[in-house]
Amino acid sequence: MSNQAKAVVIHGAGDVRVEDRTVASPSAEEVQVDVTLGGICGSDISYYSKGAVGRFTVTAPMVLGHEVIGTVRDVGSRVGGFEDGQRIAVDPSSPCLTCDRCREQRFNICLSPIFLGSASTQPHTDGGFSSLLLSKAKNVVPLDSGLADELAVFAEPLSVCVHAVERAGGVSGARVLVAGAGPIGCMLVALSVASGAAEVVVADVAADRLEIGRRLGASSVRLVGNDDLGAGYDVVFDASGAATAIADGLERVRRGGTLCLVGLPHGGSVPMPIHLSVTGEVTVVGSFRFNHHEFRRSLELLTGGLNLSPLISNRYHVHDAGAAFVEASSGDAMKVQLDFSQSS
Ligand SMILES: [Zn+2]
Numbered sequence: 484m485s486n487q488a489k490a491v492v493i494h495g496a497g498d499v500r501v502e503d504r505t506v507a508s509p510s511a512e513e514v515q516v517d518v519t520l521g522g523i524c525g526s527d528i529s530y531y532s533k534g535a536v537g538r539f540t541v542t543a544p545m546v547l548g549h550e551v552i553g554t555v556r557d558v559g560s561r562v563g564g565f566e567d568g569q570r571i572a573v574d575p576s577s578p579c580l581t582c583d584r585c586r587e588q589r590f591n592i593c594l595s596p597i598f599l600g601s602a603s604t605q606p607h608t609d610g611g612f613s614s615l616l617l618s619k620a621k622n623v624v625p626l627d628s629g630l631a632d633e634l635a636v637f638a639e640p641l642s643v644c645v646h647a648v649e650r651a652g653g654v655s656g657a658r659v660l661v662a663g664a665g666p667i668g669c670m671l672v673a674l675s676v677a678s679g680a681a682e683v684v685v686a687d688v689a690a691d692r693l694e695i696g697r698r699l700g701a702s703s704v705r706l707v708g709n710d711d712l713g714a715g716y717d718v719v720f721d722a723s724g725a726a727t728a729i730a731d732g733l734e735r736v737r738r739g740g741t742l743c744l745v746g747l748p749h750g751g752s753v754p755m756p757i758h759l760s761v762t763g764e765v766t767v768v769g770s771f772r773f774n775h776h777e778f779r780r781s782l783e784l785l786t787g788g789l790n791l792s793p794l795i796s797n798r799y800h801v802h803d804a805g806a807a808f809v810e811a812s813s814g815d816a817m818k819v820q821l822d823f824s825q826s827s
């Protein structure tokens with residue numbers, strides 16, 4: 484079998500190329516995966532449109548992608564429990580396991596993490612948008628035969644939402660406002676509904692995104708600038724990263740409630756009416772990535788029928804990755820998927 488792969492490589496802003504790469508055979512504790520499907524994430528789009536995510540700038544060519552599923556092609560000598568051709572999802576996160584945060588089991592805020600497709604490390608960490616991929620066996624999770632590929636590939640972004648609900652202290656019986664109806668906001672809607680929230684309101688500046696929020700189960704949708712967003716919510720999730728929305732979110736939480744920040748604010752500092760957090764004892768929490776048990780939990784939720792298919796905008800073959808990134812970064816798309824099947 485050939486170890487040649489087709490990989491989606493970012494060289495800088497606006498410069499994504501499909502390149503041939505040679506992938507090594509698996510070492511003792513690795514699994515070699517034939518990647519079948521990938522999802523383009525906000526961070527991939529940021530690398531494409533700006534050449535950076537926050538302060539992490541692409542300074543050398545890097546394979547993009549961290550939302551991937553595939554099938555097992557080969558396993559290392561110390562790897563058991565997998566069959567050739569078995570369908571799996573790859574958890575893209577590898578905490579160091581030795582730092583103070585890892586010792587507290589807060590692996591998602593590890594002090595020196597490795598994350599697929601990230602320019603946070605030097606050299607950069609190549610991602611999963613490669614038709615052939617090596618992964619540590621402990622990051623590889625089997626897929627249920629009843630779970631379709633196009634839904635299984637949501638495991639990673641849904642994990643972000645599972646972690647956010649956990650950080651918010653749960654939403655069972657709660658009145659929830661989700662600010663921002665992008666992919667993460669819409670998944671927070673679906674997850675809050677599935678988690679027993681009493682009411683889930685979603686707000687955005689774009690009516691077409693709100694319609695997807697409605698299809699994913701929102702009790703009501705509010706067009707920012709047009710509709711009243713309401714107040715007295717037990718939990719407000721900010722999935723927009725917009726300064727005005729974050730400040731506004733704090734005004735809409737009830738006394739003793741929680742504002743959970745999931746979207747990364749563009750440009751750093753955000754002015755906040757922080758007196759409301761003091762006098763109303765509103766808890767403001769940040770939420771970042773997820774832990775491995777939350778990745779497994781999100782696969783259970785998807786297997787159990789959490790249907791995120793309204794989020795799929797389009798699917799491109801890896802050979803057309805350039806067009807996929809143009810669509811994904813257009814602002815009109817929700818989730819664009821990349822098909823890697825039979826591409827090496
Ligand atoms: Zn992602």
Ligand SMILES: [Zn+2]
Pocket residue numbers: 578579580581582583584585592593594595596
């Ligand atoms: Zn660590």
